[in-house]
Amino acid sequence: MEILKKRIIKDGLAVGTEILKVDSFLNHQVDVTLFELIGAEFRTRFDDVADKVDKILTIEASGIAVAAFTAKYFGSVPVVFAKKEQPSTMAEDYYFSEVMSFTKRKLSSIRIGKKFLAAGERCLIIDDFLAHGQAALGLARIAQQAGAEVLGAGIVIEKEFQEGGARLREKGYRVESLAVVSKIEDGAIYFKE
């Protein structure tokens, strides 16, 4: 997605060899005009399965707006966002999965209430980043627990060198990434051709 890559080059910040900061438009400040285009692009990428999508799954916090704008282009199906901890108001049954956050350097548990994901439901996983793949794999494990089907994972920015994409694809999941970063080096961001 050219407009996204241009925006990453313009406003993204490469830190060391691992971190790409895009907090001015994606995950702290949000550019909703760009998010509309991202939602539309996911529709184009997954158009062949669009009629089958029952639900969009994502994970709080920065996946939520991307997923919500994407849902509009898939018939406004419900978006379910996994929660990262168990608030006291969420006492009912839930599916959960352990997820390691490398940026936050901690293990956390993600949860989805059982009533929001049913056996046979067909889901798209949508997230802002795919790095080591922990969040997407965690959501896929939750879908598996529920007996739901994962039609694919739509990712705004995939950091190819951190191998989450490879892990998901090895497991047979279809992954559509709108920008694939192959390398971050000396302050420069390189995209996969």
Add this chain to the structure above:
Amino acid sequence: MEILKKRIIKDGLAVGTEILKVDSFLNHQVDVTLFELIGAEFRTRFDDVADKVDKILTIEASGIAVAAFTAKYFGSVPVVFAKKEQPSTMAEDYYFSEVMSFTKRKLSSIRIGKKFLAAGERCLIIDDFLAHGQAALGLARIAQQAGAEVLGAGIVIEKEFQEGGARLREKGYRVESLAVVSKIEDGAIYFKE
């Protein structure tokens, strides 16, 4: 907002005298069609100041989708969502404020990167719930630190009996709540007339 109140009656769950669970459409599973209507309603409520809004402020996680859909109706201004902890990728200067979560029974710190809120910027605060007012007051304190102006707070559901709305209004903030719950009792939800 009648359609919202009807939805709360239909799908909300009253727990004890304090908790209203709306996780089937607002803060775990998200109904984007309703969120569009909510965004449009906030525009109607704040139409007199709509031309002045430079930015929409909210707090992760469940405020994000509401704020993003609202931004569309205010000329797609940027949405900035406060983060609840400091990830390792957020080392730059930030504004912060302490916020008590009564549902999660813990004190947390909310932060906004200084580069995303400037002196003189005029903001709308948007959030899904107004209970004790901690989140909205925390955002208002951050705006004050930045020298930004708060034009008002737009709230999807205000729980009037928990007095966050009274606190905000006492401090001179304009609060527009789309549904105001006056009482939760014996499994029933009562709205302010």
